[in-house]
Amino acid sequence: MSAMLLNKEKWPEFVGKLAGKKIVAPQADGDAMHFAPVAEGEAPALDYNNTRVPPKGALFPQTETMLKFQAGGEQVEEPVLDQETVVLGLRPCDARAMAIVEKLFKWDIDDPYYVRRRELTTLVGLACTEPGMNCFCPSVGGGPASTEGLDLLMVDLGENYLLEAVTEKGETLLTEIKELLEEADDDAGKEKDKLVAEAEQKIKRKVDTEGVPEGLPGLWEDPLWQKVSASCLGCGTCTYLCPTCHCFDIQDETEGFAARRCRMWDSCMFEEYTLHTSGHNPRPTRKERTRNRINHKYSYYVDKFDVIACVGCGRCTNLCPVNIDIIETLRQVNEAL
Amino acid sequence: MDLEQLRKTAAEVASREDVKYLVGWKPGTYGYRVAPAFIENADGAAELIFSPLCTANLATYLTLVEELPVPRGQEPDDRKIALMVKGCDSRAVTQLLVEKGIERDEVVIIGCPCPGMIDDCLLAEKYPETEEPAEVKWDGEDFLLIRGGEETKVARDEVLAEKCRLCRYPNPVVSDITLGEEVETWELGEDQGVKEIEGKGVDERAEYWAEQFDKCVRCYSCRNVCPLCYCQDCILDRLNPTWVNRSVNFSENTAFNIARAFHLAGRCIECGECERVCPANIPLGKLNRKLAREVRDKYGFEPGVDPDAEPFQASFKPDDPEDFIL
Ligand code: SF4
Ligand code: SF4
Ligand code: SF4
Ligand code: SF4
Ligand code: SF4
Numbered sequence: 001m002s003a004m005l006l007n008k009e010k011w012p013e014f015v016g017k018l019a020g021k022k023i024v025a026p027q028a029d030g031d032a033m034h035f036a037p038v039a040e041g042e043a044p045a046l047d048y049n050n051t052r053v054p055p056k057g058a059l060f061p062q063t064e065t066m067l068k069f070q071a072g073g074e075q076v077e078e079p080v081l082d083q084e085t086v087v088l089g090l091r092p093c094d095a096r097a098m099a100i101v102e103k104l105f106k107w108d109i110d111d112p113y114y115v116r117r118r119e120l121t122t123l124v125g126l127a128c129t130e131p132g133m134n135c136f137c138p139s140v141g142g143g144p145a146s147t148e149g150l151d152l153l154m155v156d157l158g159e160n161y162l163l164e165a166v167t168e169k170g171e172t173l174l175t176e177i178k179e180l181l182e183e184a185d186d187d188a189g190k191e192k193d194k195l196v197a198e199a200e201q202k203i204k205r206k207v208d209t210e211g212v213p214e215g216l217p218g219l220w221e222d223p224l225w226q227k228v229s230a231s232c233l234g235c236g237t238c239t240y241l242c243p244t245c246h247c248f249d250i251q252d253e254t255e256g257f258a259a260r261r262c263r264m265w266d267s268c269m270f271e272e273y274t275l276h277t278s279g280h281n282p283r284p285t286r287k288e289r290t291r292n293r294i295n296h297k298y299s300y301y302v303d304k305f306d307v308i309a310c311v312g313c314g315r316c317t318n319l320c321p322v323n324i325d326i327i328e329t330l331r332q333v334n335e336a337l
Numbered sequence: 338m339d340l341e342q343l344r345k346t347a348a349e350v351a352s353r354e355d356v357k358y359l360v361g362w363k364p365g366t367y368g369y370r371v372a373p374a375f376i377e378n379a380d381g382a383a384e385l386i387f388s389p390l391c392t393a394n395l396a397t398y399l400t401l402v403e404e405l406p407v408p409r410g411q412e413p414d415d416r417k418i419a420l421m422v423k424g425c426d427s428r429a430v431t432q433l434l435v436e437k438g439i440e441r442d443e444v445v446i447i448g449c450p451c452p453g454m455i456d457d458c459l460l461a462e463k464y465p466e467t468e469e470p471a472e473v474k475w476d477g478e479d480f481l482l483i484r485g486g487e488e489t490k491v492a493r494d495e496v497l498a499e500k501c502r503l504c505r506y507p508n509p510v511v512s513d514i515t516l517g518e519e520v521e522t523w524e525l526g527e528d529q530g531v532k533e534i535e536g537k538g539v540d541e542r543a544e545y546w547a548e549q550f551d552k553c554v555r556c557y558s559c560r561n562v563c564p565l566c567y568c569q570d571c572i573l574d575r576l577n578p579t580w581v582n583r584s585v586n587f588s589e590n591t592a593f594n595i596a597r598a599f600h601l602a603g604r605c606i607e608c609g610e611c612e613r614v615c616p617a618n619i620p621l622g623k624l625n626r627k628l629a630r631e632v633r634d635k636y637g638f639e640p641g642v643d644p645d646a647e648p649f650q651a652s653f654k655p656d657d658p659e660d661f662i663l
Contacts, residue, residue, distance in 0.1 A: 029552065029618065030618050032618050034552070034617075052616050052617070052618075053554060053616070053617070062554065062585045063583075063584045063585045063586065133367065133368060133466055133467065133468050134367065134468070204468045205367070205468055230373075230375040231372060231373035231374075231375065231398075233397070233401065233558065233561040233562050234401075234561055235556055235557055235558035235560075235561040235562070235614075236554075236555075236556035236557060236558070237556045237558045237614070237616050240554050240555075240556045240616075241554070241556070241616055249583065251576075251579075251582070251583050251584075253579070253582040253583075253584055260584075262583075262584050264583050264584060264585065265585075267556075270557075271574075272574055284403070284405055285403040285405065286403065317366075317367075319616045321393075321558055321562050321610075321613070321614035322372060322373055322393065323365040323366060323370040323371070323372035323373075324372075325365075325366040325367065325370075327366070328366045
């Protein structure tokens with residue numbers, strides 16, 4: 001069993017079969033979408049462009065409680081991670097981002113939270129047929145139907161979804177719902193190829209990454225960083241909403257006599273990110289911070305893990321309040337090389 | 338507004354010896370985006386524009402300036418910053434003057450009387466954005482959208498930004514140079530957003546804001562874009578003591594949003610930037626405008642209109658109403 005068809009009318013039944021697991025899927029919020037747990041008995045609608053906030057929180061929550069204790073107490077309580085989860089309808093770029101970030105979380109030691117959550121989670125992606133205006137996944141090694149990071153890929157063929165298992169987990173899921181499925185014929189495969197080719201055609205914006213990872217360190221003192229960052233507000237939008245941004249801070253917090261140790265998303269665009277206790281800051285202005293953001297994604301990560309840590313989802317560009325556009329920044333980088 | 342005149346004036350100002358740089362607007366890189374422009378010499382002025390897409394309030398760049406320690410033997414660069422302002426933006430500058438966040442001789446203010454700006458989200462709903470940068474012009478009462486050589490008339494009512502619907506000061510309240518003619522003020526609609534909130538009962542209101550604050554990702558875009566959020570030591574960044582935990586949950590998010598709203602009561606000049614930039618779509622304007630309304634009704638104070646006013650939160654009159662104090 002690897003390519004199957006699911007009639008869309010059976011979609012609620014498919015979702016129903018997952019009962020007992022936590023289901024995370026895109027949900028409407030005014031005119032935007034975000035990933036959130038699905039209430040029992042509901043079937044999420046999947047006809048949406050990508051969400052503003054990426055689904056990275058399914059594996060890397062914005063706030064992760066690592067342990068809890070009471071003032072004066074002797075017990076330390078560690079949360080148990082055992083909730084099986086299915087993420088439905090995430091976009092190929094966001095799944096690729098998870099695969100990319102996993103390299104870091106599995107690097108020197110296995111990060112207990114990330115790795116455990118990934119084990120417990122099945123990622124069911126949905127290929128893009130209507131890419132967004134600032135999508136550029138093909139430029140950075142992905143594509144609207146990329147399967148990297150996914151367990152199962154769904155393609156919207158109109159009346160049916162085509163389901164393709166990518167991993168064993170995906171196969172298992174297909175087996176669990178097999179009475180809802182029909183064998184996919186050649187036509188379905190051809191239809192998919194056509195849709196994917198069309199989607200790729202619709203992606204207009206591109207970046208040229210040739211020579212960028214090796215070239216970036218040489219541009220350290222280039223005036224381009226001042227130019228690019230002049231209008232930057234130093235907010236966390238481009239990083240918090242980036243599916244591959246994975247920096248975190250660990251803080252102890254108290255509420256009355258209860259205390260907890262949490263790790264939470266952090267952002268290299270924040271002033272305090274590299275602020276030393278002495279008051280010295282090695283990245284004193286937004287110029288250095290912007291330079292770091294681009295270098296981290298397009299050079300350091302490549303150096304360390306052999307892959308660009310940007311999947312071309314376009315969120316930083318869509319949502320930067322002052323139009324700092326990563327595609328344009330990379331064009332300027334190329335010009336300076 | 339005549340773009341030639343704008344660029345000529347900007348070129349003159351940017352080349353003045355006592356001006357460090359000029360901040361204005363330039364075309365963005367795609368769709369309906371417009372970007373802030375930092376102009377250091379006469380040549381740079383050629384890219385400046387003033388169009389219905391120049392919604393952003395650039396006054397925030399007066400307080401976002403990053404000053405590194407001056408190396409020994411060097412003089413600090415005290416030249417002025419020149420700034421292009423619409424009516425609402427000029428109120429931010431005025432409020433900064435009132436609070437002594439800036440001094441009058443640190444800035445050159447180029448006033449742009451403003452016929453009203455577009456909410457690019459509303460525009461995109463009607464006319465989906467494309468990767469090609471579009472141009473928009475004022476066209477009598479309405480707007481003209483120009484892209485791919487095609488012109489489309491867009492009705493004012495359909496896309497006018499909410500802040501502009503409610504704007505009482507489209508003409509800059511303070512400026513050194515004014516570009517073009519003053520515009521006539523327009524009839525104000527009712528503040529539907531605030532009215533809607535006021536129409537809710539206490540529980541319903543609490544529920545409404547709980548749902549909103551729950552979405553907050555604490556990116557602090559709203560704070561960073563706000564021309565009047567410029568405390569050097571912001572309560573949110575403090576770790577010792579920690580006033581607001583960094584954990585993102587409903588309780589901390591609420592503490593943050595309420596703290597920010599109160600710190601801006603009597604200071605917020607309703608430029609709408611916080612709401613525009615919020616990636617979580619939280620209607621921050623309703624909160625700020627409600628507080629602004631309370632301050633106006635109770636104390637007769639309106640921020641950012643009189644550079645000689647006493648700052649509201651730092652002044653006291655014996656007959657100030659205090660019926661809200663329990
Ligand atoms: S979103 Fe834009 S303004 Fe905010 S930190 Fe990133 S680049 Fe700067
Ligand atoms: S850097 Fe920007 S385009 Fe790349 S993955 Fe992050 S948000 Fe997406
Ligand atoms: S970047 Fe590619 S995968 Fe991601 S939403 Fe756009 S088209 Fe889909
Ligand atoms: S901009 Fe929106 S999401 Fe970001 S901190 Fe402010 S209210 Fe929260
Ligand atoms: S609180 Fe919002 S509307 Fe008020 S001045 Fe700040 S950015 Fe403008």
